[in-house]
Amino acid sequence: GSEADCVATGGTWDENFTNPNAPNVFAFAWLGAAVGSLIRPVGGTLSDKFGGARVTMVCIIWCTGAAFAQGVLVNRTRQLDQPEGNFGWFVFLQLNLFLTTGAMNGSTFRTIGVLFPPEESGAVLGWSSAIASYGAFIIPAMFGIAIKDGFPETTFYCLGGYYVSCGILNFWYYLRPGAEKPGV
Numbered sequence: 001g002s003e004a005d006c007v008a009t010g011g012t013w014d015e016n017f018t019n020p021n022a023p024n025v026f027a028f029a030w031l032g033a034a035v036g037s038l039i040r041p042v043g044g045t046l047s048d049k050f051g052g053a054r055v056t057m058v059c060i061i062w063c064t065g066a067a068f069a070q071g072v073l074v075n076r077t078r079q080l081d082q083p084e085g086n087f088g089w090f091v092f093l094q095l096n097l098f099l100t101t102g103a104m105n106g107s108t109f110r111t112i113g114v115l116f117p118p119e120e121s122g123a124v125l126g127w128s129s130a131i132a133s134y135g136a137f138i139i140p141a142m143f144g145i146a147i148k149d150g151f152p153e154t155t156f157y158c159l160g161g162y163y164v165s166c167g168i169l170n171f172w173y174y175l176r177p178g179a180e181k182p183g184v
Helices: 003-008 029-050 052-077 083-115 118-133 135-148 153-175
Strands: none
Touching (some): 029 052, 029 083, 083 118, 135 153
């Protein structure tokens, strides 16, 4: 719509269109899910070759870097006169997050199959999938709260911190010298 349409419907241009030059994010929204879904089998295949714990750790490190970089980018972009100039970087970092989480999903499923006996692995995979589905609610809710409070970068920093904790657990249980199930 135009500024005249906005004003005619009772709004003000500044209130409703804080950046009329911004790209249409909905044209790109499907990319994350597509990348995450397509890379998932690759994570499993790499885990078969190199071990699920190693693939998971590489992805955790990569994902942590992307999350913190995304937080910094969002924080700095908010201060720009033309924030749409950083949209490409935003999409790039988001796709990195989806790429790594998709690969970790594949490596986790591979690891579960190795850690548990066949009669238990199916149930554990189902439980893991059910727990993972909460991410589709929790992460958007986190963004909603952070955006409402005016600090959307907080969500990326929190996710980065979560990934660090996942890396510590992965190292402790599967990668450290003397681990009970090294490199699964």
